[in-house]
Structure formats: C-alpha cells, structure tokens
Amino acid sequence: MHVADHLPLDELRARADAEGDKRLFLRLRAVYLAAAGLTAPEVAAALGPSRRAIRRWVARYNAEGPDALGDRPRPGQPTLLREPDVDRFRARLEAGPTPADGVCTLRGRDVRAILRAEFGVAYSMPGVYPPLHRLGYSCLDPRPRHPRSDPAAREEFEKKSPD
Structure with a gap:
C-alpha cells in the first residue's frame, strides 16, 4: 500500500x-x-x-x-437552538428559576418551557436533554431550596439534632 x-x-x-x-x-x-x-x-x-x-x-x-x-461533519438534524442564543440560554440556566417560572428548581419540562417562550424553539421532552448535555449540564440537580428558607436556622437545627 x-x-x-x-x-x-x-x-x-x-x-x-x-x-x-x-x-x-x-x-x-x-x-x-x-x-x-x-x-x-x-x-x-x-x-x-x-x-x-x-x-x-x-x-x-x-x-x-x-x-x-480528523473527524468530518456528520449528517444529522441540526440543533434547533441557534449559535448566537447558546450563551444567552446558558446564562438563563445559570441564573436559576425566576418567580415567573413558578418553581424552585428547573426540571426538563421547565427548560422546555423556557426554550419555547424565550427562544422560540420547540423541543420534545426527550429532545431537551441533548442540548443540556452539550452545554455540560446533567440531569442530576442538587436538592432544591425554598426561596424563603433560613440558612442560619437550618445550621442551628443541624447542630442540635442528634447524629
């Protein structure tokens, strides 16, 4: 050869x-x-x-x-979220839920609603997760905290409660 x-x-x-x-x-x-x-x-x-x-x-x-x-471009459906919107979408996710969202933590269906309302793209529920993974997010989220929770009271409770 x-x-x-x-x-x-x-x-x-x-x-x-x-x-x-x-x-x-x-x-x-x-x-x-x-x-x-x-x-x-x-x-x-x-x-x-x-x-x-x-x-x-x-x-x-x-x-x-x-x-x-090197790898060449592969065929397939292009992503619905356009490149200029990716940074704005990331910033929106990093900011967390707003009072208008009505939730204390963002789930898949909440992200889907944000994409539809703020970015004008419609994803199916399974289709929401690949863009999140491309941005480095996973499906595992920390336990949500209520906006009116008191961190000092929680810390005091943890000190007083038995192991």
Missing part, C-alpha cells in the same frame, strides 16, 4: 502517540503502520478496524495530508 511522504515516519509516530483524540490516534497509527510497510489486512488485524477503513484513511492521508484524518 502506497503512503505519501507528507511526514517522516518518526514524526508520524510521534504525532500519533501525542494525540489525545482516540479516533485520530487510531487513524494516525494506521497510516504509520502502513507507511512502515504493513498491508491493510495486517494493519486491520493489529488495530481492529476493517481493511476498507484502513485503505480509506490512507487515501485521505495521501490526498490531503495528516490534517485530513
């Missing part, structure tokens, strides 16, 4: 070893092994992907160089 000499063999190996992205590491390693003289079936046996994938990665490397081995 012919491998173009975009990078010297030792630099290709060093670049693969230094790569943190697992997919890109695998592709760079496959190109390195092919450049070292292994055939596509041998590289596939050593690394695990199919021979066809190995040939495709080597062809991309030959045509465009090592930068072409």
Whole structure:
C-alpha cells in the first residue's frame, strides 16, 4: 500500500502517540503502520478496524495530508437552538428559576418551557436533554431550596439534632 511522504515516519509516530483524540490516534497509527510497510489486512488485524477503513484513511492521508484524518461533519438534524442564543440560554440556566417560572428548581419540562417562550424553539421532552448535555449540564440537580428558607436556622437545627 502506497503512503505519501507528507511526514517522516518518526514524526508520524510521534504525532500519533501525542494525540489525545482516540479516533485520530487510531487513524494516525494506521497510516504509520502502513507507511512502515504493513498491508491493510495486517494493519486491520493489529488495530481492529476493517481493511476498507484502513485503505480509506490512507487515501485521505495521501490526498490531503495528516490534517485530513480528523473527524468530518456528520449528517444529522441540526440543533434547533441557534449559535448566537447558546450563551444567552446558558446564562438563563445559570441564573436559576425566576418567580415567573413558578418553581424552585428547573426540571426538563421547565427548560422546555423556557426554550419555547424565550427562544422560540420547540423541543420534545426527550429532545431537551441533548442540548443540556452539550452545554455540560446533567440531569442530576442538587436538592432544591425554598426561596424563603433560613440558612442560619437550618445550621442551628443541624447542630442540635442528634447524629
């Protein structure tokens, strides 16, 4: 299998070893092994992907160089929340519930209502969670606290109550 000499063999190996992205590491390693003289079936046996994938990665490397081995855009439905609104949405979530929300902590259905009312996008209940995960939020929330709760009284109660 012919491998173009975009990078010297030792630099290709060093670049693969230094790569943190697992997919890109695998592709760079496959190109390195092919450049070292292994055939596509041998590289596939050593690394695990199919021979066809190995040939495709080597062809991309030959045509465009090592930068072409990164992930390409995948097909799929684009997100409904537009890029300019993402920071505003994050700030809204960080601010917590408002009195108009009528809740003491935001749940999925509350986030769904906020997205519809303030951002003009309609998500289904299961569809609310992927945008939250992309922003780094999880479904686990701390226990809600009532807005009129007294932290000093709670601390005093915890001191007096038995273990």
